[in-house]
Amino acid sequence: MKDGPDIARIAALIGDPGRANMLAAMMSGKALTARELAGEAGVSSQTASGHLQNLESGGLITRERQGRHHYFRLADADVAGLLETLMGLAAKKGQLRTRTGPRDAELRHARVCYNHLAGDMGVALFDTLLAQGVLKAEGDELHLTELGEAQMRALGISIDQKSRAPMCRECLDWSERRSHLAGRLGRGILDHIYAQGWASRVPDTRIVRFSKTGEASFKAAFGL
Amino acid sequence: MKDGPDIARIAALIGDPGRANMLAAMMSGKALTARELAGEAGVSSQTASGHLQNLESGGLITRERQGRHHYFRLADADVAGLLETLMGLAAKKGQLRTRTGPRDAELRHARVCYNHLAGDMGVALFDTLLAQGVLKAEGDELHLTELGEAQMRALGISIDQKSRAPMCRECLDWSERRSHLAGRLGRGILDHIYAQGWASRVPDTRIVRFSKTGEASFKAAFGL
DNA sequence: CATACAGTTCGCTGGAGCCCGAACCATGGA
């Protein structure tokens, strides 16, 4: 009826607690099955199936069939960005759900956001890369400089060249309310962190847990 | 139940078509009365009253009483940013409501977003300011350089010094899918455009209509 | 004072949609 695109439809999709929990779970970037998502949302698998259909036809998630399993993930980084923005706002307003338990502290320190590193560590990394001239901001575009390209190659970080996703992108951090690095480079760096054994995912959470030596090695490698 | 802040509550508030239309109307930055918003949403004033209470207690809008009128506006720029992000995503997905009439063309060219300039012109301005070194990006922070400060002073642009809002901020443009300038500086520039008579608001819309000479003067002044 | 208008509160109705039980398809393995 009014101008602009249909904002209510998308918001309504996120507005149900069950679906919101599913989406939050998919922020890990991992592809999850319908059953896992049902558990995450605390509903039966029939209900979950319905929700997932809605989310899919709304364009927020995509489905991948493999044998009798259906894997779901967020449709693209834009959706992930929207969710992080929402989380940022929700965290700033209603202090409701911010009982900061020990687990939350870990979440704020280092967690996975879609497929890249977020939290304290993510923000610190991003700041350092900019300060070192590895990244350069032009307008709202982020570029990897030649120096940066050389450095990444020296570290042995492989970057998915085929994908048409942007190489670098900013992503707002809901706990820090600052930006961290997303895009193909962000993904490559996180993969590298896993490959080097510096850190690993805590199962069933978005927490990335660094070992003591791993954190030191990571900081040394990137000059934090 | 799950980690992170309560994202569903906020999304549900935006998820009702009536409330979404009200919020979209408030994106103009103007303070609107309950009746105007009821008309915008196409509901009775009783219903609107209820919606506005919900939005207020959810922290998305604020209320200002003046005599027998109640003026409503978006709570802060973060909320406006969230709405723009949502519009951007909605525009990219469902092509549903994107029948591009003549009015839409004007909207895409120059419109007001909360209290600053968006659309073609907003994006072009932002790019130019960065290229000229008036603005500088550090991390996710935008700074006004000394050169920029001098230039703004030379143009006679006054900036609200008291406010604690950030001086410069990026804001994603839903029609261009690029950033434009927000924050106190963004507001100051738009006010300047009005003051110089370069452009004026089309009543009851978000359109900013430049006169032919006004657009030329604007481009000359900022070196577009 | 009376009148007009902005906004809210109350109570009710109707419909949308969340949810699950049960039954139904599809795949994979014995």
Place this chain on the structure above:
DNA sequence: TCCATGGTTCGGGCTCCAGCGAACTGTATG
């Protein structure tokens, strides 16, 4: 072939909430 398992479809119950009519508070204006 039969069973186990992941996922979907169908039907009905139930709750929530948007919407409005009617009545009320509060502020202007004559």
